[in-house]
Amino acid sequence: xxxxxxxxxxxxxxxxxxxxxxxxxxxxxIFCRSCSSWGYREVRTPTLEYLSLFTAAGMLTPSMxxxxxxxxxxxxxxxxxxxxRPDGTIPIARLYAENxxxxxxxxxxxxxxxxxxxETGTENRERWQCGVEFIDGSPPGADVEIMALAVEILHNLxxxxxxxxxxxxxxxxxxxxxxxxxxxxxxxxxxxxxDGDWATLAQxxxxxxxxxxxxxxxxxxxxMRSAFVRNLRSLPRLxxxxxxxxxxxxRVAELLDALGISxxxxxxxxxxxxxxxxxxxxxxxxxxxxxxxGRYDDLISLIGGRSxxxxxxxxxxxxxxxxxxxxKEQSGDKRVVVRCEEVTPEYMRxxxxxxxxxxxxxxxxxxxxxxxxxxxxxxxLIKIRxxxxxxxxxxxxxxxxxxxxxxxxxxxxxxxxxxFGR
Numbered sequence: 001x002x003x004x005x006x007x008x009x010x011x012x013x014x015x016x017x018x019x020x021x022x023x024x025x026x027x028x029x030i031f032c033r034s035c036s037s038w039g040y041r042e043v044r045t046p047t048l049e050y051l052s053l054f055t056a057a058g059m060l061t062p063s064m065x066x067x068x069x070x071x072x073x074x075x076x077x078x079x080x081x082x083x084x085r086p087d088g089t090i091p092i093a094r095l096y097a098e099n100x101x102x103x104x105x106x107x108x109x110x111x112x113x114x115x116x117x118x119e120t121g122t123e124n125r126e127r128w129q130c131g132v133e134f135i136d137g138s139p140p141g142a143d144v145e146i147m148a149l150a151v152e153i154l155h156n157l158x159x160x161x162x163x164x165x166x167x168x169x170x171x172x173x174x175x176x177x178x179x180x181x182x183x184x185x186x187x188x189x190x191x192x193x194x195d196g197d198w199a200t201l202a203q204x205x206x207x208x209x210x211x212x213x214x215x216x217x218x219x220x221x222x223x224m225r226s227a228f229v230r231n232l233r234s235l236p237r238l239x240x241x242x243x244x245x246x247x248x249x250x251r252v253a254e255l256l257d258a259l260g261i262s263x264x265x266x267x268x269x270x271x272x273x274x275x276x277x278x279x280x281x282x283x284x285x286x287x288x289x290x291x292x293x294g295r296y297d298d299l300i301s302l303i304g305g306r307s308x309x310x311x312x313x314x315x316x317x318x319x320x321x322x323x324x325x326x327x328k329e330q331s332g333d334k335r336v337v338v339r340c341e342e343v344t345p346e347y348m349r350x351x352x353x354x355x356x357x358x359x360x361x362x363x364x365x366x367x368x369x370x371x372x373x374x375x376x377x378x379x380x381l382i383k384i385r386x387x388x389x390x391x392x393x394x395x396x397x398x399x400x401x402x403x404x405x406x407x408x409x410x411x412x413x414x415x416x417x418x419x420f421g422r
Contacts, residue, residue: 013124014124020422031109031153031315034156040109043108045091046112048083051070067117068084068116078079084115085114088110088314092131092135093296095371096310097305100306105135106136107134107137108134109133111131112131113126113127114128114129122419127317129311130153131313132312139278144255148259150291154285155180163263163285164256164283167265168249169240172270178242183276217232225257226250229265230250230252232246233247243372245278248278253265263281276317277295280294281293283315283332288319288322290323291316292313293314294311297310334362335379336365337364355411358410363414389405
């Protein structure tokens with residue numbers, strides 16, 4: 001039997017190296033600042049939640065129960081089965097249900113990790129996402145607001161080729177409801193369609209003629225605008241449930257048109273969570289899915305809260321980190337390395353005083369206790385030597401040097417207020 005090295009990380013797990021985390025923080029910072037500027041407030045939920053929270057929400061169907069990390073909380077206070085959260089929205093819904101009077105409406109955002117069982121070990125099982133939830137926000141205004149916010153965030157990250165795939169879970173559920181199936185058969189069919197198997201619907205022959213015509217048009221037409229949805233709405237013999245969903249869908253599409261936000265209608269792009277009730281959307285950049293979201297008006301009441309409209313989205317950190325190029329490192333102009341000629345109390349006192357003052361000026365300062373020639377990536381090198389103290393300031397970009405006698409002069413040289421000598 002082949003032995004595994006003790007130092008090997010778990011399959012499907014990922015280390016974030018310093019340069020990875022700098023990029024992570026860059027994306028996180030832009031996301032948080034954008035959300036705050038729109039009036040959203042940050043929250044954070046526990047990594048552990050009760051499994052029953054997700055089963056009550058309808059997210060964990062029998063086929064999905066083996067795709068989460070759950071265990072009995074033997075030594076905890078409950079003795080119940082708990083789970084490493086597989087989703088970011090349901091914990092926020094639970095948070096709101098426990099604090100319903102704190103926000104009216106609740107515009108919330110978060111950066112969190114979720115955990116998904118992945119059999120091959122080739123994909124990450126811990127996945128980070130940046131999420132936004134607008135609770136007590138009614139359609140179509142709230143839906144359009146969060147889509148516009150997501151597009152702004154992606155543009156602020158330097159991603160200009162943003163595409164929205166627009167769908168509506170209410171249309172899908174109304175179609176399935178029109179079939180003469182018992183509840184178990186209907187649930188199994190819905191699970192298959194939410195997994196992307198729309199061909200299943202096309203194979204069913206028990207629709208009314210008007211529904212059959214509607215389904216044929218939906219499955220054969222993609223990339224249309226709001227006029228396409230209005231045309232679907234005008235088809236004869238459509239059931240009221242489908243008409244109502246199309247009315248809401250049309251209003252959302254028309255508002256996006258008015259704001260100049262581009263999108264493609266693709267009813268079959270609905271994927272995943274059973275708790276979606278209205279408009280759904282995916283965000284693509286260069287053909288890669290970087291986020292998704294939708295409306296979930298029934299979710300909070302399903303987990304024991306009051307009935308309240310809500311919608312939200314999540315942006316996925318892994319694909320964003322692969323696409324975003326900016327902010328990987330702090331500018332070299334703001335990075336300083338300080339080296340004391342000797343590691344003595346006197347030198348260290350001067351060195352730490354200099355570092356503290358430079359940091360107050362916005363510089364990143366680190367000490368080098370090795371060979372002065374082998375230093376980290378930076379622009380400025382400062383060597384402290386001699387008695388009384390003498391500072392040698394080196395600009396690595398121009399290779400110019402300047403000797404000065406005080407910390408204030410060092411700061412002036414780096415800041416450009418004193419010229420370099422030859």
